[in-house]
Amino acid sequence: MTETHPTAAGEALVLREDRDGIAYLTLNRPNQFNALSEELLDALQTSLDAIAEDRGVRVVVLAGTGRAFCAGHDLKQMRGRSERAYFQQLFRRCGEIMTRIMRLPQPVIARVHGIATAAGCQLVASCDLAIAEEGARFAVSGINVGLFCGTPSIPLSRNVGRKQAMEMLLTGGFISAAQAANRGLINRAVPAEQLDEEVLKLARTICGKSSASVALGKAMYYKQLEMGVEQAYQFASEAMADNMMLEDVAEGIDAFTGKRPPHWRDR
Structure with a gap:
């Protein structure tokens, strides 16, 4: 403590x-x-x-x-x-x-x-x-x-x-x-x-989730709340594209298709 x-x-x-x-x-x-x-x-x-x-x-x-x-x-x-x-x-x-x-x-x-x-x-x-x-x-x-x-x-x-x-x-x-x-x-x-x-x-x-994806998603969520709908969609699309580039996504998809637990990297 x-x-x-x-x-x-x-x-x-x-x-x-x-x-x-x-x-x-x-x-x-x-x-x-x-x-x-x-x-x-x-x-x-x-x-x-x-x-x-x-x-x-x-x-x-x-x-x-x-x-x-x-x-x-x-x-x-x-x-x-x-x-x-x-x-x-x-x-x-x-x-x-x-x-x-x-x-x-x-x-x-x-x-x-x-x-x-x-x-x-x-x-x-x-x-x-x-x-x-x-x-x-x-x-x-x-x-x-x-x-x-x-x-x-x-x-x-x-x-x-x-x-x-x-x-x-x-x-x-x-x-x-x-x-x-x-x-x-x-x-x-x-x-x-x-x-x-x-x-x-x-x-x-x-x-149990990817800490990198959680951090990226949390930041995106709060920022888009202050935007208009069209701007929010554009911003979220860019954020999701960035998210897709994370190693954790490749690992998550491979784990899902391989029917095994994912092994996330640190944030």
């Missing part, structure tokens, strides 16, 4: 443990419901940067300690400041980390329990995949303290329908894990006792 950015008490803000090609990143501010302090954001950035360069990691699982996944920004820390420049930097920093998750070559799975609110819900929406326990709840609740969740609205509105997103943003109300699954915010909700098993099953399935 790797610890990053220890607190004054010596406790790590982000825990990392690697097992069988899966990097488990765990937010570790349980007494604060894993609120995203400046220090925790820095620790998460450091961890993601390290994983991006780690060829041994095929999938990332993002989780939280204690009773919650993540309660969003640290409001007490924010309340201690009053400079506009500080808040500009804070929200931009958070947005950069959410974008880093999207640009990471490895798929990121959110393992959600308890609550995921405001920037915590933003974190779930920014992950490539998400599985939650049935008792988990989600909200973009900044409006309840007078702060419209502008930056969380970006990934939220790219996951769920516009009117559903606006209702969450304007009311600050919670939705259940079942509702989150129905709206596309998460992939599925499972009983709490099955959460780790379901996350591991999904992670292992992805680990």
Whole structure:
């Protein structure tokens, strides 16, 4: 297990443990419901940067300690400041980390329990995949303290329908894990006792694929989302042609026709 950015008490803000090609990143501010302090954001950035360069990691699982996944920004820390420049930097920093998750070559799975609110819900929406326990709840609740969740609205509105997103943003109300699954915010909700098993099953399935093709495909997927249909088809055609040039494709086809498991190369 790797610890990053220890607190004054010596406790790590982000825990990392690697097992069988899966990097488990765990937010570790349980007494604060894993609120995203400046220090925790820095620790998460450091961890993601390290994983991006780690060829041994095929999938990332993002989780939280204690009773919650993540309660969003640290409001007490924010309340201690009053400079506009500080808040500009804070929200931009958070947005950069959410974008880093999207640009990471490895798929990121959110393992959600308890609550995921405001920037915590933003974190779930920014992950490539998400599985939650049935008792988990989600909200973009900044409006309840007078702060419209502008930056969380970006990934939220790219996951769920516009009117559903606006209702969450304007009311600050919670939705259940079942509702989150129905709206596309998460992939599925499972009983709490099955959460780790379901996350591991999904992670292992992805680990069994070509990491080079997964990385290429993930980058292509997010880029084409911002394009018009015709441009997206042109871009995807070029990406698939690049994909076809990978040694893993030749190996995959030969394995399929030869009725044997493929032997992928490292990313």
